[in-house]
Amino acid sequence: MPQPPFQAQAAPAAAPEAPDETLQLIAPDGTVTRPDRLPDPETRVRLYRHMRRVRHFDERAWVLYRTGRMGVFPPYGGMEASQVGTAAALTPDDWLFPTYRDTGAALTYGLPLEQTIAYWRTSPHGWAMPQNLKILPFYIPIATQYPQAVGAALAERRLGTRNVAMAYIGDGGSSEGDFHEALNFAGALNAPCVFILQNNGWAISVPTHTQTRARNLARRADGYGLPGVRVDGNDVLATYQVTREAVTRARNGEGPTLIETVTYRVKPHTVADDPSRYRSEADTAGWDAKDPLTRLRTHLLQEGLLTEEEDHAFAREIEAEFEAALRVADSFPEPTPAEIVDHVFAEPTPQLVRQRAQLLAEEQA
Amino acid sequence: MTATASQSTKTMTMVAAINDALALALARDPAVHIFGEDVGVMGGVFRATDGLQARFGVERVFDTPLAEAGIVGMGIGMGLAGLKPVAEIQFAGFLYPALDQILSHLGRYRHRTRSRYHLPMVVRAPYGGGVHTPEQHADSPEAILAHTPGVKVVIPATPHDAKGLLLAAIEDPDPVFFLEAIKLYRSVKEEVPETYYTTPLGKARVVTGGDDVTVIAYGGMVEVAQKAAEAARSHGIGVEVIDLRTLVPLDTETILSSVVKTGRVVVVTEAPRTGGFHSEIAATIAEEAIEHLQAPIVRVTGFDAPYPPFTSIEDVYRPNPVRVAKAIRQVLSY
Secondary structure, eight states: OOOOOOOTTOOOOOOSSOTTOEEOSBOTTSOBSOGGGOOOHHHHHHHHHHHHHHHHHHHHHHHHHHTTSSOOOOOOTTOHHHHHHHHTTOOTTSEEEOBTTOHHHHHHHTOOHHHHHHHHTTOGGGTSOOTTSOBOOOBOSSSTHHHHHHHHHHHHHHTTOOOOEEEEEETTGGGSHHHHHHHHHHHHHTOOEEEEEEEOSEETTEEHHHHOSOSOGGGGGGGGTOOEEEEETTOHHHHHHHHHHHHHHHHTTOOOEEEEEEOOOOSOSSTTOOGGGTOOHHHHHHHHTTOHHHHHHHHHHHHTSOOHHHHHHHHHHHHHHHHHHHHHHHHSOOOOGGGGGSSSSSSOOHHHHHHHHHHHHHHHO | OOOOTTSOEEEEOHHHHHHHHHHHHHHHOTTEEEEETTOSSSOOTTSTTTTHHHHHOTTTEEEOOSOHHHHHHHHHHHHHTTOEEEEEOSOGGGOGGGHHIIIIIITTHHHHTTTSSOOOOEEEEEEOOSSOOOTTSSOOTHHHHHTSTTOEEEOOOSHHHHHHHHHHHHHOSSOEEEEEEGGGTTTOOEEEESSOOOOOTTOOEEEEOOSSEEEEEOTTHHHHHHHHHHHHHTTTOOEEEEEOSEEESOOHHHHHHHHHHHOOEEEEOSSOSTTOHHHHHHHHHHHHHGGGOSSOOEEEOOOSSOOOOOHHHHHHHSOOHHHHHHHHHHHHOO
16 A cells, blocks of 8 residues: 555645635626636536536436336435536546435436436435445435545545545535534545535525524634635536635645535425425525526527537437436336345345345245 | 464453554554544553554554544545544443444445445444443443444453454454453453454354353453352352353354253343343344243343442442342242
């Protein structure tokens, strides 16, 4: 094992942004507000295609749920810029620790469509993450993945790589103890981590202002000696730029960053949730005008980086891609009862061997 | 692999045997990393990691911030990424903040990724009473851990076993909790091979043979059971003492073959009575060998109350040889 550039007590890098600024590169109407920081045209088009593709998944997942072809699914529609811009800053050698609402991030990182569909159908074929990616299954317990990302990041340093770990959380999740422990560990041990805090306004029925007295969640980084960055979470160019910078700092051994993406959960908590019980349509209406996909599309059309024809062609392309993946997912066989006791230990205990035999006997009876 | 007479041995306490095992593991496998509160410069509050940071460096043996969920959670990430984390939780009674990491993730990573990932992690923690520790330092939470699918639970009773079982735990591809009875750290000494050896997980040890009663114990209760067995032997009663060594995997074969022979069973633990692992043992015997039983199974346990921090009555909570001897008489007189 090579000696890594690991310094347990290295000083953290200075904050790259004023913590109270919410960085935005293009306004909701598509006009450029910070030309100095725009990603190159190819990247802008790439980010648009990612967003369009993951929006299609979100929309199709709803339909599939309603027709009994998908399990309970937590939608992310409206948050594509927050997820795509951050995940697009990684390579497959980096780690991604997604929560249950981060299907868009996982797809952007490279999780295959058929596997993602299978995952939300609760098929075991969706659960074994691909060998060539470093992504974990969507985390259901809130915030537990944060300390784990710190560990993966530290391990990469110990193994002598420049790979980083990125973990997602929501505004509600940032109330959990594990969130705070992880930020403190990452700072104290100088772990190459990028923490994405998607402030989407709601933890199921609880709005952020009831969740916490804090009004700027990026500032929570201050308490742990980390840079905290606040970014318009509906501006994919902004989320991409700040994440890429944070990833670069982490790769260079300059330590972890907390990024707060200020966005909104336009959709319900899950497909089984009824948000009319806790919020009005007026709460959400303003956010439709900030739609991340429309914003970038307008920008690209204005800049001549995309034509209507190309956009339509692309829509047909992603539709065909999804339907092909759905057919593959449909072909995955259902698990057998004996699979309940598989994959507990490398070698099953005598107790598990007996329980498996019982399941098989009952299956055959 | 067991030690032979020709191998060089050294008299070791249990804590010395553990330290020896950790040093051998660090020297053998560069993936092994040791971390926790005070394990580095200080060498641990019980000195189990004494000298290891000086010998293996601050990157292999390091102090963490004070946060148990963070320690276990970080270890999970290290294990995912290909290291072999060996975490120390300062006392088993301090494990509780980390239970979400343990129950939600450590135990089910292999399952929830269909073996794409596995966690070769060891969590060491001192447990149990008998040495007048402050409040909350004497808990025996092994049943919580043993009830968690996907984790193994190892509890050695001798220095020789502590070394061999710890090396086996570190070699194991799955997560292992290694609970060390505080009472035994320095009170027991024996000849321990200086070389690397492993004692397989899932194999109980028959401490003393006997035909009349089976006494099942683990960790700090093995010596208590042994003392009761010696007293009984002076009255002509043959007591077979079984040291489980590991609760998960459980060696039911050794338990049942002894029960078939003796027909009478006492189970000893210092954990609270209700819902403890001792009840699992009793239930297993009842299911598998009830026709061989000549008396109801008797459990000698702590109480359904927090472990008392009151020095003068601590030893009432924790089973002693007198209580075990009484239970032996009870199963014999049924």
